[in-house]
Amino acid sequence: MTELDPVIIIGGGQSGLAAARAALDAGLRPVVLHAGAEPVGSWPDYYDSLALFSPAHYSTLPGMPFDGDPDRYPHRDDVVDYLRRYADALDVDIRSRTRVVAVRARVGGGYLVHTENGDEMPAVGVVAATGSFGNPYLPTLNGQGEYGGDLRHVADYRRPDAYDGKRVVVVGAGNSAVQVAYELAASARVTLATREPIRFLPQRIGGRDLHHWLRLTGSDRLPRAIITRVVRNATVLDTGRYREAIDSGELPRRDMFTAFTPDGVSWSDGTTEAIDAIIFATGYRPHVDYLAPLDTLDRGKPRQVGGISTTHPGLVYLGLEFQRSFASNTLRGVGRDAAHAMTALAAHATGRPRLRRPGRQRTAAQSRAEAPGRP
Numbered sequence: 269m270t271e272l273d274p275v276i277i278i279g280g281g282q283s284g285l286a287a288a289r290a291a292l293d294a295g296l297r298p299v300v301l302h303a304g305a306e307p308v309g310s311w312p313d314y315y316d317s318l319a320l321f322s323p324a325h326y327s328t329l330p331g332m333p334f335d336g337d338p339d340r341y342p343h344r345d346d347v348v349d350y351l352r353r354y355a356d357a358l359d360v361d362i363r364s365r366t367r368v369v370a371v372r373a374r375v376g377g378g379y380l381v382h383t384e385n386g387d388e389m390p391a392v393g394v395v396a397a398t399g400s401f402g403n404p405y406l407p408t409l410n411g412q413g414e415y416g417g418d419l420r421h422v423a424d425y426r427r428p429d430a431y432d433g434k435r436v437v438v439v440g441a442g443n444s445a446v447q448v449a450y451e452l453a454a455s456a457r458v459t460l461a462t463r464e465p466i467r468f469l470p471q472r473i474g475g476r477d478l479h480h481w482l483r484l485t486g487s488d489r490l491p492r493a494i495i496t497r498v499v500r501n502a503t504v505l506d507t508g509r510y511r512e513a514i515d516s517g518e519l520p521r522r523d524m525f526t527a528f529t530p531d532g533v534s535w536s537d538g539t540t541e542a543i544d545a546i547i548f549a550t551g552y553r554p555h556v557d558y559l560a561p562l563d564t565l566d567r568g569k570p571r572q573v574g575g576i577s578t579t580h581p582g583l584v585y586l587g588l589e590f591q592r593s594f595a596s597n598t599l600r601g602v603g604r605d606a607a608h609a610m611t612a613l614a615a616h617a618t619g620r621p622r623l624r625r626p627g628r629q630r631t632a633a634q635s636r637a638e639a640p641g642r643p
């Protein structure tokens with residue numbers, strides 16, 4: 269390992285950009301390797317109608333506010349524009365169209381990062397910030413292989429026009445499932461199929477957006493076990509329109525079907541129904557296949573605590589679901605996690621121990637992560 273080696277950040281989305289800024293703050297030299305054409309993450313690939321679930325004011329990376337009304341809910345394209353500007357303002361080496369295919373441990377310490385273009389780059393540390401959108405999770409049910417209709421994950425859904433007049437089942441009880449089913453219900457015959465009743469979180473409380481209260485009460489920083497109890501596993505943010513649509517039958521909900529038939533599904537009451545299209549909004553898994561040579565994954569999942577690898581010093585993660593809190597996988601939360609991870613990585617890279625225990629006192633990098641200044 270030499271002092272000249274950079275920290276290689278794999279993935280140029282919000283997590284990679286937050287990592288790059290935190291790396292600079294920690295005195296490290298970041299290089300971002302990004303598979304896409306520009307460092308705006310997966311946002312351009314999300315469905316067309318998507319707007320943020322939090323107001324602009326609560327949806328920023330460290331150091332750069334959103335343009336315009338801070339109370340508006342930015343559209344997907346506003347986020348793309350925001351990330352583009354954020355990346356431009358960072359004085360960091362960002363290499364687009366550079367997919368990482370493997371990370372290997374280097375004899376003597378550090379890593380070698382191999383790219384699809386055939387490059388082999390030494391690194392003092394590695395940040396895995398490649399999100400999960402590239403690894404959608406699709407469960408397997410009886411008869412799935414025989415189904416002849418249109419079956420897809422919501423990752424491949426863009427807009428409702430292809431479904432006009434069709435009989436559609438959307439599977440899932442999260443935000444994407446409810447939003448997409450609601451949007452489709454205007455022009456298609458839709459049923460939302462879920463294993464359990466949908467649990468809603470109020471978008472607004474006492475005239476303020478929920479995120480105001482999350483920040484005020486510090487709930488955004490609570491670990492998974494506590495926050496899920498506080499919100500009773502509710503996940504779907506709602507101003508009231510989704511609950512009303514389901515309660516009124518405008519958007520029917522049914523218990524999950526039990527099997528596929530060649531042209532549809534079998535419902536739990538034993539009836540069968542022909543269905544033109546089935547959209548699984550069943551979540552994602554970490555997209556970290558390039559780490560396989562390190563033997564650090566447990567059935568595809570990173571072995572880590574709070575984003576710090578438990579098997580490989582100098583390897584950290586960003587943007588994992590519930591990495592440190594409810595907000596880890598969001599625009600508003602990833603900056604905090606980035607500062608935490610980079611403090612650990614800088615300690616590893618320089619051989620100096622971390623002076624403060626995470627979660628007890630704030631490091632200088634953590635304080636800067638939320639302060640305005642360099643984006």
Ligand SMILES: Cc1cc2nc3c(=O)[nH]c(=O)nc-3n(C[C@H](O)[C@H](O)[C@H](O)COP(=O)(O)OP(=O)(O)OC[C@H]3O[C@@H](n4cnc5c(N)ncnc54)[C@H](O)[C@@H]3O)c2cc1C
Nearest residue numbers: 279281282283303309310320321367368398399587598599
């Ligand atoms: C439909 C949807 C709606 C969401 N809405 C919100 C919201 O309203 N508010 C909010 O805060 N969060 C939201 N999220 C959650 C989260 O903020 C986003 O998923 C966000 O895009 C995650 O950012 P990321 O940088 O971690 O990952 P990504 O945005 O997925 O970026 C990772 C990047 O890494 C690149 N990459 C992948 N593999 C490699 C490789 N091997 N080598 C190099 N590059 C690679 C990819 O091309 C990708 O661009 C939403 C998520 C989804 C799916």
